[in-house]
Amino acid sequence: MTFSWSYFIGLFPQLIKYIPLTLIMAVVAMLISVVLGGLLTLVQLYAARPFQLLVKLYVSFFRGIPTLVLLFIVYYGLPEISPVFKGVSALTAAIAGLGVKESAYLIEIFRAGIASVDQGQIEAGEALNFSFVRIFTSIVLPQAALNALPATGNTFVSLLKETSLAFALGVTEIFADGKLLASASLRFFEVYVAVGLIYWVMIIIYTWLQKRVEERLSRPYRRVVADAINSSEQSSSAV
Amino acid sequence: MPLIQVNNLAVQFSKRKVLKNINLTVEEGSVTAIVGPSGSGKTTLLRTLNLLQTPSEGSVEVAGVQVEANKLNKAVTRQIRAQSTMVFQQFNLFKNLTALENVMSPLIYNKVATFDEAKAQALKVLRDFDLEKIADQYPVTLSGGQQQRVSIARAIVSKPKVVLFDEPTSALDPEMVSGVLNAIAKLAKQHITMVIVTHEIEFARQIADQAIFVEDGEILAQGPANEILSSTGSGRIADFVNSLENRGQPETANVVEGHTPTNQHRFKVISNRQSVATGIQANQ
Numbered sequence A: 001m002t003f004s005w006s007y008f009i010g011l012f013p014q015l016i017k018y019i020p021l022t023l024i025m026a027v028v029a030m031l032i033s034v035v036l037g038g039l040l041t042l043v044q045l046y047a048a049r050p051f052q053l054l055v056k057l058y059v060s061f062f063r064g065i066p067t068l069v070l071l072f073i074v075y076y077g078l079p080e081i082s083p084v085f086k087g088v089s090a091l092t093a094a095i096a097g098l099g100v101k102e103s104a105y106l107i108e109i110f111r112a113g114i115a116s117v118d119q120g121q122i123e124a125g126e127a128l129n130f131s132f133v134r135i136f137t138s139i140v141l142p143q144a145a146l147n148a149l150p151a152t153g154n155t156f157v158s159l160l161k162e163t164s165l166a167f168a169l170g171v172t173e174i175f176a177d178g179k180l181l182a183s184a185s186l187r188f189f190e191v192y193v194a195v196g197l198i199y200w201v202m203i204i205i206y207t208w209l210q211k212r213v214e215e216r217l218s219r220p221y222r223r224v225v226a227d228a229i230n231s232s233e234q235s236s237s238a239v
Numbered sequence B: 001m002p003l004i005q006v007n008n009l010a011v012q013f014s015k016r017k018v019l020k021n022i023n024l025t026v027e028e029g030s031v032t033a034i035v036g037p038s039g040s041g042k043t044t045l046l047r048t049l050n051l052l053q054t055p056s057e058g059s060v061e062v063a064g065v066q067v068e069a070n071k072l073n074k075a076v077t078r079q080i081r082a083q084s085t086m087v088f089q090q091f092n093l094f095k096n097l098t099a100l101e102n103v104m105s106p107l108i109y110n111k112v113a114t115f116d117e118a119k120a121q122a123l124k125v126l127r128d129f130d131l132e133k134i135a136d137q138y139p140v141t142l143s144g145g146q147q148q149r150v151s152i153a154r155a156i157v158s159k160p161k162v163v164l165f166d167e168p169t170s171a172l173d174p175e176m177v178s179g180v181l182n183a184i185a186k187l188a189k190q191h192i193t194m195v196i197v198t199h200e201i202e203f204a205r206q207i208a209d210q211a212i213f214v215e216d217g218e219i220l221a222q223g224p225a226n227e228i229l230s231s232t233g234s235g236r237i238a239d240f241v242n243s244l245e246n247r248g249q250p251e252t253a254n255v256v257e258g259h260t261p262t263n264q265h266r267f268k269v270i271s272n273r274q275s276v277a278t279g280i281q282a283n284q
């Protein structure tokens, strides 16, 4: 069987219909993981010791188990434990599972981001009699967020790819649709290459966007810009 | 009237006492210089004055707010800090804020002024220090000297009763030192109470009313600056003062005296505040 370009190209209109679902899954899971990860980071940094240890355990556990196993625990396992989980749809279970899993990675990233803000600035805030909350929200957090942005973005990239695991719970997203198409036509190569390409392009676009955002946000911290300002000042004052 | 009073203060890190039996008084409107060898406890002493460092024994009183070593709490800590601010060796400007925003921050974050008032006051202080041109630049884009002058502006904008300086010029390139010392001398002229840890001995002699010599965590001598910091005579302190002078700080002498010193009268002493002020005006 040779590669059929016409079949291959004809797949895209069908497959891209599922891009919105994939994006929604990734974005909602990301939101969950940022909120959860952020709160647990605060617990790990500032709460009492037993709570800190619980967060450590959380991080260790969710980093330690395969994503697919986690999704199965959430979707098939939890309803056995409590009827509360019985009505949970496959889509919700997938999003929740992915969100919880990535939050474990984000805790480490956020912690490093906060640690990267030098103690001197915190002491300056204390010496100026700022409250703890003020120092955290106005000085530490803006800088920590910027420092954590590249790694957080990478987390989103993994999340985007991992949404494909939702097919295993019966969610019809790009990959699941690909599987249906492939089993109908038996042209596995064309279908899966097309599916792969769609993920790749989404990630290229996302990565490009993230670079732009990073550049814009980190402008104040870069010397290059100042040099440009200074040299333009010098040349204008020389006139 | 004493503005700061320290009684029997001690500071301990794990088992080691790095400050012991510290007693000192700082008069309102005066300048106190703290000198001493590296590791003697100068920074620790200064940090204890605004409770960035927790004392293990004794008491600290600033502008009528008294706190005892074992009775520290958040409320009294903030009351003490409301009276004083600190200028650090490494400037410690907030990197996410522009120079202007840094100077506005104490007024806004402590809710003592509206945004517009804060901006007006901050701009005025920046202008006083000849910094209005860089008001909208971020700290990384400033030279060390500019950063330190912004940090001094940030410290005084809310008119604290006391400003604490920890080696404000030690992290600077030599050519930046004079601008910062000039800014500090300007504050002395306004009779702002200051405590300055410094190795700029010539500057200290000229600006300080009182000097404190610290060694091994204890105050070895305390008295009028021109006596304590005298390089003549013998003994531990004179030796130390001489060792600093031999290192040479022509920039200091230059600022404060207002002329380029020659080798002969490079360390000519101007001992009262008035002549410091005149010297600075002459320099401008």
Ligand SMILES: Nc1ncnc2c1ncn2[C@@H]1O[C@H](COP(=O)(O)OP(=O)(O)OP(=O)(O)O)[C@@H](O)[C@H]1O
Pocket (backbone or CB within 6 Å): B013, B018, B036, B037, B038, B039, B040, B041, B042, B043, B044, B045
């Ligand atoms: N956080 C700390 N933990 C343990 N020991 C400390 C701490 N801070 C300072 N020390 C010790 O306390 C002593 C006094 O330090 P301090 O920084 O006050 O000295 P200093 O007089 O300011 O020195 P320098 O002139 O080098 O700045 C030193 O022996 C130092 O090692």
Ligand SMILES: [Mg+2]
Pocket (backbone or CB within 6 Å): B042, B043, B044, B167
């Ligand atoms: Mg020190």
